[in-house]
């Protein structure tokens with residue numbers, strides 16, 4: 319308030335306090351104000367903060383989201399979970415006339431009165447035109463403390479920018495996404511149905527998990543196109559934030575996030591692979607990640623596949639395969655088995671030897687030839703590509719493993735010999751949750767040889783395995 323004496327009266331009305339001599343927030347970005355607010359909330363009541371899902375968007379991610387608004391025509395934007403205003407602040411910052419935007423084209427909603435008033439005050443103090451007290455008052459009058467999900471009529475708006483709360487919840491009547499039992503699904507459903515377009519940040523699990531099929535259907539049926547950016551959580555993670563008040567040993571916010579952009583002007587669907595980057599290349603990642611968008615492909619269970627540009631042909635060939643691992647396995651113990659570790663990170667393999675590890679699937683086959691065919695596929699890059707496209711979370715779900723396509727190829731004896739030799743020589747042991755876990759990590763040369771057999775026609779899988787995709791490779 320000390321920095322905007324021209325707006326002092328209107329800002330006092332919003333905040334309900336007389337300005338002090340000190341401006342304690344001076345020099346803080348909106349993201350930093352959000353972090354302070356998160357920390358305070360956790361101190362006051364950890365459980366309440368968790369159930370309200372108050373984890374705020376970092377400045378660079380909010381800026382990236384705001385920049386996506388370039389694809390939207392003019393209109394009124396609603397931020398239905400505004401918090402202290404992270405997203406709307408950046409949205410205002412990318413407008414040609416931020417003062418007019420704040421005065422006429424922005425509506426804020428939050429259940430948290432303090433956060434809402436803070437958002438109105440900071441956004442108008444930073445962006446209202448000189449002496450435009452009316453901008454502060456009209457933003458304040460349009461903004462509402464309310465439950466976005468309640469059936470009360472929403473304020474008029476065209477578009478939505480949103481970071482909804484992420485929290486498990488009950489099935490709710492009236493929501494197609496009720497089977498997901500997740501708050502963010504209810505928010506996205508209502509956003510999709512009430513707006514002409516939106517920009518959201520949510521968990522990336524909605525692109526693939528079966529329980530979010532209803533949400534994918536809602537989004538698909540209301541928009542003709544969109545861009546979906548999926549982000550990994552290592553080496554760097556989108557939210558970056560510290561989980562104040564968390565009881566876990568890890569205090570980092572490890573949500574794998576997705577940014578969804580659905581604008582009326584977009585008439586095709588595009589999805590990125592799961593984007594990996596390092597903290598040193600974070601800025602570059604935001605500048606270049608649009609280069610990773612590829613035409614959307616669907617998986618066998620309606621998943622929105624996350625594949626790299628250039629991989630469409632490989633994907634289409636795989637999907638056209640007549641057989642999957644499920645077609646080769648049998649429902650009884652036999653002499654022909656393969657062990658597959660179910661917590662992949664940078665590779666997937668399958669071994670004839672029994673692996674001593676916490677989480678694995680033992681697959682049985684009816685004869686040696688089927689086991690060898692499965693071994694060829696499951697030790698190539700196919701299962702890893704398939705899993706990254708259709709899940710890419712912490713575990714390899716049985717649904718994804720079983721649906722892995724098995725191309726029709728010969729299994730030359732020299733390759734099988736090399737495989738069995740490799741599983742003897744390349745055993746790796748990792749400690750996880752206090753337990754030693756065995757796995758087999760084949761040499762890249764052997765995997766390449768398997769790829770040449772199973773994914774014919776040439777392939778460049780550098781992006782699939784890259785721990786940082788930036789700078790993007792030049793083909």
Ligand SMILES: C[S@@+](CC[C@H](N)C(=O)[O-])C[C@H]1O[C@@H](n2cnc3c(N)ncnc32)[C@H](O)[C@@H]1O
Nearest residue numbers: 373374375399400401404428429430465466481
């Ligand atoms: C994940 S935070 C996002 C805050 C901010 N927009 C950002 O991106 O940093 C979610 C916000 O939603 C608010 N919220 C939770 N449930 C809500 C509801 N039912 N209706 C409106 N706001 C809600 C919380 O108070 C919190 O400020």
